[in-house]
Amino acid sequence: MRLKLVSLLIILSGLSACSTTEKPTKTSDNLSNSANTLKNEALNAQSIYQLAQNRYGADKIQLLYSARDSAITEENWPLLEKICTELALTASVDQIQNRLYIAFAQKEQNKNQQALEVLNTLEGQLKQPEHFAWHQFLTASIFASQDLPKRAAPYFFAASESVAKNNISIPKLNDALWHNLKQLSSYALERFNRGSVIQQGWVNLALYHQVYANSSVDLDQAINNWRRRYLGHPGTNVLPKQDTYANELxxxxxxxxxxxxxxxxxxxxxxxxxxxxxxxxxxxxxxxxxxxxxxxxxxxxxxxxxxxxxxxxxxxxxxxxxxxxxxxxxxxxxxxxxxxxxxxxxxxxxxxxxFALNPEHEVQQTLEHFLAQGYQKPMLLAPNNTNGQRLIDYFNLQWQRYSETTTQVGFYNDNKDMPNTITSLLEVDKSKERIKSVKTLFNKEVESETRSRGDIDAIYILGDAIETRLIKPYLDVNVSTFADRIPIYASSKSHSKQIDTTDKGDLDGLYFTELPWMLDSQIxxxxxxxxxxxxxxxxxxxxxxxxxxxxxxxxxxxxxxxxxxxxxKYFSGLSGKLSINSAGDIERSLQWAQYSNRRIKPVELKTQRPVPLFMQSANDGITIIN
Structure with a gap:
């Protein structure tokens, strides 16, 4: 039986990475006035697509995005395939995303073999969790639509695990997975009863329904036991709601x-x-x-x-x-x-x-603040060691999920290396060279002042308390006076209650994240x-x-x-606001603070969960999820 997921269309209409270097920052101004007027006058996806054929550059790409969204809404799968094939040939867009769209459109036209061939070409390229989850779900859906539940099952499991781990939404995934498991024999299910706790939970739920199918009392008892063992499992969503289950909470x-x-x-x-x-x-x-x-x-x-x-x-x-x-x-x-x-x-x-004092929590919190502020080019400074490289890699991997820009990264080997790293990243050294060249042309004294690069809009220090106290003054004197003041941030590693008792002056203006327990004003x-x-x-x-x-x-x-x-739901504790994600990890949201006039004061900085590129609307940046 062909798998038809209506809710899939709802979210797909909002899936658009728009990963083009030509895309302006503000999505409301994506199109020129003339192109925007033409798009608004277009009646359907086909007419928007025709308009795109007469445009060039960013206007054409954005019109193709609009046509793609309209084609999904209209369920015009041949046109969707055509549009995405054209987009996939454009170097500046998210080609992986558009090839996923192509496979989806082909699946909806029952061109299953072609869809699988497209999906197979993406193996090894799925670095974004959204890409991977949808790839696995589409592959599973194709096998399920061909009455191949055993082949579909591993892909369904992988999609479910990725969704649970990364808090991704794929409508009807749970229902499709559950429908597929019910097609399997108990022998086949037993062979899948291994691997992750998510996979085992699904398999055991299906086995209980088979083993106790003729005894409602035994089945209820088995399901209650399953609920206790697999508390929070996505399979709970396919079970009938039980008022008595409130006792389990x-x-x-x-x-x-x-x-x-x-x-x-x-x-x-x-x-x-x-x-x-x-x-x-x-x-x-x-x-x-x-x-x-x-x-x-x-x-x-x-x-x-x-x-x-x-x-x-x-x-x-x-x-x-x-x-x-x-x-x-x-x-x-x-x-x-x-x-x-x-x-x-x-x-x-x-x-x-x-539960761990995981520095990645602070990196994620800072990254979300940067995105909420609209920063486009943050500069990251970290020690050139295993921990520094790990945190930089984590920041960049997450940043790529939400932003089309790239960060500027500097690693310093020791205290002596810090000035060179900073002047090189800010391109102050190049400014000094230009000044030197000008001075050689004149015999008289030339008034000059070095200029730093102007595209850096935030700086994030991932060093310890001693390193931060050395780096901050270097940044203060090397940022051009002609440029706007660049906000500087740091993690809790930059804060030490022992050192702060005698030394706060050089940190004036620095923002940092910290446990409430370490901030006297927040206890x-x-x-x-x-x-x-x-x-x-x-x-x-x-x-x-x-x-x-x-x-x-x-x-x-x-x-x-x-x-x-x-x-x-979160718990307000000494170590921050604590919540538990679907992987069982306790996540911490720390307090923001700032050094000001040799004192530390709490501050409220804008932070919100960002929308991944893969789930941003082409036209207005809104994700449509029901």
Missing amino acids: APLNIERLVVLLPQSGANKRLGDALKAGILAALDKKEISETLFIDENTETEALSAQISQLQPDFVIGPLLKANIDKLAKTNTLLDIPTLHLNTFDGERTSLQHYF TQHNLRQQYNDLWPEQADISQRLFAMAYDAVAMLNDIRQLSITPD
Whole structure:
């Protein structure tokens, strides 16, 4: 049976990357006045397409985008294929996106083999998560429409995993996947019962429906068990709504809490800081028993101890290596767990969450502010080491999802290398060379002032507190006085409570992100902060941040289920506004602050979740999602 997804058309009418270097920044002015008037007078996609044939450059491209949107709305698949084929031959547009459109149009015309050939040519080029998710979904839909459910299933699973991980919307994906699974035998389903927790959740849901098809009581019990094990799974959307399921969202009843922390070895100091935060938070929790276990205990003995204790909830481990070991032994598989780090492996349970002071959260927050402000050419400065390169790579990868421009990047090797890096990026060195050349032409003294490049509209420093205090003055003296003041931003690494007690002057004007716990003006629990300062007046910055993180790990336990399945819900903690994404990662939104007159003051900066290029409308930048 041919798969017809009406809602797909709704979102496709808003999918347009417009990745052309000729596209103006403001989408309302995309077309010249004459071209815009002609487009408004056109009656349908065909007439807009004909208008485009008589135009050139950016006007033609934007008219083709408009014709493409209209063709989707009109379900004129032959014309859509024709338009996108023409766009795909234009070097300055998103060719991958237009080839996906071509495959979609061919699929809608039952030209399935041609559509698959187009999709096959895109293998290895799908670097954007939106591209990958739609590629997998279209491939699965073609196989499903040809009554090939076994061939369709892996692509459906991949699409579902990508959507869940990257918060992408593909209407009717869940319904199409579920319909496809119901075509499979129990034997075929068993063969798919492996891989990610998303895939296993789908397969087990289908198996339950087959095994208990003749017993509604047993089926209800099996589904209830499935809901508890796969809390927040996208398969929930295909099940009948159950009022009784609200009970599953009630706060967890935790009588016995087990905490796994490093209590020996090189990381004991970090474990002590975390333990202090947990104990402080437990003062306000009604948990009967809390047991601390050294996570560095031999794995087999640790697994046996946890099995014997049968905890209601586990916090930890901290170290990635220990998280990996316990994952391989499935020790925590059926126990709700909040790991105190990220995890590079496959999530094994939807009741497992991951909490870390991840610098990528701050990079993402800054990037979203840059996009909200309309910055086009940010300059990024970072140390030339593994961490610096990782964060720059993360920023650039995300930036490419939302912007057609490229960033300017500078890596410095050490303190002595900073001036050269900055003057080179700002092209001050070239200005000095020009001044030198002019002076050689005259015998008299020539008044001169260096000029920096004028296209940089924001600067982001990813160095530590010492590096930032060296970089900021260099930036201040090397930005041309003829240019507008360039806003300068930094991460929480730039802020140190110890250093700030004696040195703030050189940072005037700098914006940075920080944990509320580290900003005295943002702390609501003043008594807790005072007690902490009395007990540990000289604590290192990292210990203070870990204390806040551990405190929040306990404080948010009552809300963790609701947070995991409610996208807009967040918990206000010492370490920021905390939410849980579909991959189980706790995301942090930090406080913005600014150095001003040798003081630190909180500021509110515009930040909003951006729309990926692949989902921006050709004409007005609006995403249409029902």
